[in-house]
Amino acid sequence: MSNIRAVVDTNVLIRTINRTNFDFFIYEAFSNERFDWVVSTAILDEYEEN
Secondary structure, three states: OOOEEEOOOHHHHHHOOOOOOOOHHHHHHHHOOOEEEOOOHHHHHHHHHO
16 A cells, blocks of 8 residues: 655644544554655745744
8 A cells, every 4th residue: 555645734743643533544644654754845944943
């Protein structure tokens, strides 16, 4: 099965950690390394600022 290519906001990922959350499948995919990380220069610049 191929990996997911997605842009996921860090806040979304944090919110999905709770197993009772409807969107927990997002965290499971992350923890099972099912994501190919896609970032833009703008996102990297924002991370660098923080």
